[in-house]
């Protein structure tokens with residue numbers, strides 16, 4: 001473990017600790033509200049295009065597995081290390097959300113615009 005990892009190292013020790021904490025504290029997807037099956041990992045027997053490992057049991061992530069998403073994405077200045085900015089989410093929901101915030105994505109799913117999202121109650125509780 002490097003002691004030189006600075007605060008900008010978003011994939012470092014602190015991030016891994018936070019991911020573990022979110023997965024321990026949350027059970028439901030912050031977007032669709034469905035339960036997240038934390039036992040899901042890779043799809044057994046499915047492999048990515050670059051996989052050449054004969055011992056690999058599967059390396060394509062299951063779409064319903066839990067991932068830790070930044071509400072305000074890093075690309076828009078959100079912190080991947082702040083507990084208040086991260087939430088458990090299905091991988092498929094996370095991918096659909098893209099660079100939108102949870103509020104914006106919920107508004108999009110409800111068929112409204114991001115401008116009217118302010119009237120939608122934030123369903124995420126802490």
Ligand SMILES: [Zn+2]
Nearest residue numbers: 029032090093
């Ligand atoms: Zn979901």
Ligand SMILES: [Zn+2]
Nearest residue numbers: 047051056059
């Ligand atoms: Zn593989």
